[in-house]
Amino acid sequence: MTVIDxxxxxxxxxxxxxxWLTPSLGPLHRSFGAEEAAAELRGAGVDAxxxxxxxxxxxxxxxxxRTADAHPWIAGVVGWVPLDxxxxxxxxxxxxxxGESRLRGxxxxxxxxxxDEFFALPAVRASLIELARRGLVLDVPDAWPRHLGTATAAAxxxxxxxxxxxxxxxxPLGRAGLDAWRTALAEAAALPNTVAKFxxxxxxxxxxxxxxxxxxxxxxxxxxxADRVMYGGDWPMSVPHGGYAPTYxxxxxxxxxxxxxxxxxxxxxxxARVYGLGDVASLRTAS
Numbered sequence: 001m002t003v004i005d006x007x008x009x010x011x012x013x014x015x016x017x018x019x020w021l022t023p024s025l026g027p028l029h030r031s032f033g034a035e036e037a038a039a040e041l042r043g044a045g046v047d048a049x050x051x052x053x054x055x056x057x058x059x060x061x062x063x064x065x066r067t068a069d070a071h072p073w074i075a076g077v078v079g080w081v082p083l084d085x086x087x088x089x090x091x092x093x094x095x096x097x098x099g100e101s102r103l104r105g106x107x108x109x110x111x112x113x114x115x116d117e118f119f120a121l122p123a124v125r126a127s128l129i130e131l132a133r134r135g136l137v138l139d140v141p142d143a144w145p146r147h148l149g150t151a152t153a154a155a156x157x158x159x160x161x162x163x164x165x166x167x168x169x170x171x172p173l174g175r176a177g178l179d180a181w182r183t184a185l186a187e188a189a190a191l192p193n194t195v196a197k198f199x200x201x202x203x204x205x206x207x208x209x210x211x212x213x214x215x216x217x218x219x220x221x222x223x224x225x226a227d228r229v230m231y232g233g234d235w236p237m238s239v240p241h242g243g244y245a246p247t248y249x250x251x252x253x254x255x256x257x258x259x260x261x262x263x264x265x266x267x268x269x270x271x272a273r274v275y276g277l278g279d280v281a282s283l284r285t286a287s
Contacts, residue, residue, distance in 0.1 A: 001264055004075065005049040006271040007166065007199040007232025010037055010067060016060045020112060025240075032236045034071045040235060040244040041073070044252075047268075048075040050232075050275055052139065052166075053107050056080050058092060061103075068102045075277045076104035078139050083108050083127040084118070090130055104275040105164065106131055110151075111142035119150040128154060132161035137195075137274060144169040144181050152188040162193050162274055167200030167234070168220055182219070189223035195274050196224045198251065198266060199232025202241035213254040217266075226262035230270040231255065 011018050012031045023029050041049060051064050051074050061079030068074035081089040081097070083106065097103055110118050118124060119140075131138055138161055140151045148169045155163040169185050172178055188194045198220055202208050220229045231251060238247040255263050271277065 002048070002268045003046045003231070004268040004271040004277070005041065005046050005233045005235075006230040006275070007052050007197055007234050008037060008041075008049040009052055009054050009234070009236060010034055010064070011054050011060075012063065016055060016057070016063050018055045018060075020109075021054070027239050028236060034067055034074070037235065038071065038073060044233075044245055044248040046233070046248070048073050048277075050074075050076045050078060050104070050271060050277075052078040053080045053109075056082075056109050056112075058096070061097070065097075065100050065102060074102070075272075076275045077102050078105035078107050078137075078275075079103055080108060081106055081127070083124045084121055086123045086126040086130070089127040093130065093134060093136075103136070104277070105137040105139050107139035107141060107166075109141060110147045111170075116146050117150060119147060119154040125154065125157065128158045128161050132158055135276065137162040137164055139164045139166055141166045142170040142200075144172065144184065145177065148181075148184045148188060152184070152191065152194070155188065155191050155194050159191075159193055162195060163188075163191075164195045164197060164274065166197045166232070168196055168198065168216060170200065171203070171216065173203055173206060185219075186223050189228075194224070195228045195230065195270065196220050197232045198229055200234040200237065201251075202234070202238050202247060208241065208247060208250050210250050210253045213250045214257060217251075217254045217258075221258075221262070226258070226265040227270055227273075229266050230274065231267050 010032055064077045068077050081092045083089055143151050172181050198217055233248055235244045255266050
């Protein structure tokens with residue numbers, strides 16, 4: 001079975017500014033390069049990955065695309081354009097990012113944006129139509145509680161756009177808010193153009209063990225079905241929580257309880273289809 005990690009980060013602090021990445025984040029405050037990531041993926045038996053933006057900047061998107069060109073196991077890139085400026089977004093997509101075959105999606109760090117109504121802004125809605133026209137998907141990070149509802153409304157309004165909800169929207173800690181999160185996630189899942197990432201579940205103060213991973217995966221499958229759920233390791237954000245290997249082990253144990261067809265979808269098939277990565281088997285050769 002070919003395994004694709006649909007959510008991986010890399011960053012070079014000497015090359016690109018990551019504003020939120022400060023010394024207060026301890027072990028995350030250093031560069032994480034492609035060679036180190038490749039070793040982590042090989043050790044876990046993961047064949048390829050989708051590289052996802054960590055900064056709202058075209059400079060970082062260009063850096064990710066150059067890195068992907070140098071490392072065939074990076075099957076696709078989710079970058080950034082200024083969605084809140086339709087003209088500038090269109091200029092970037094038709095200009096310096098034109099012809100970048102590995103650019104498969106766009107993401108904006110909405111959880112760091114002070115505007116609760118970001119996905120309702122007319123300029124953003126217009127930009128999302130441009131993404132759909134180009135066959136690009138929209139990734140939405142840490143959507144709960146501020147942005148899951150408006151992201152769902154945007155998906156409903158732009159039915160030709162695939163909207164990927166990273167990290168299952170980011171479930172709340174403990175019981176408080178859990179029912180409201182599940183209801184909001186179910187409303188998103190009711191739309192056929194939404195997809196969920198089984199990723200980023202290393203929550204502060206919570207151990208991502210097999211029981212927790214299995215419960216969240218079961219919910220994701222109940223709401224979305226295996227053909228709209230994909231695995232993501234969210235490395236190196238997992239480093240403070242043990243790193244890639246234990247995170248993958250817990251998540252893989254949850255996936256291994258599924259039927260072979262469901263497991264194949266979650267571990268690679270869904271990502272290959274949603275991001276347009278081509279033949280999944282060829283990615284194993286590339287890795």
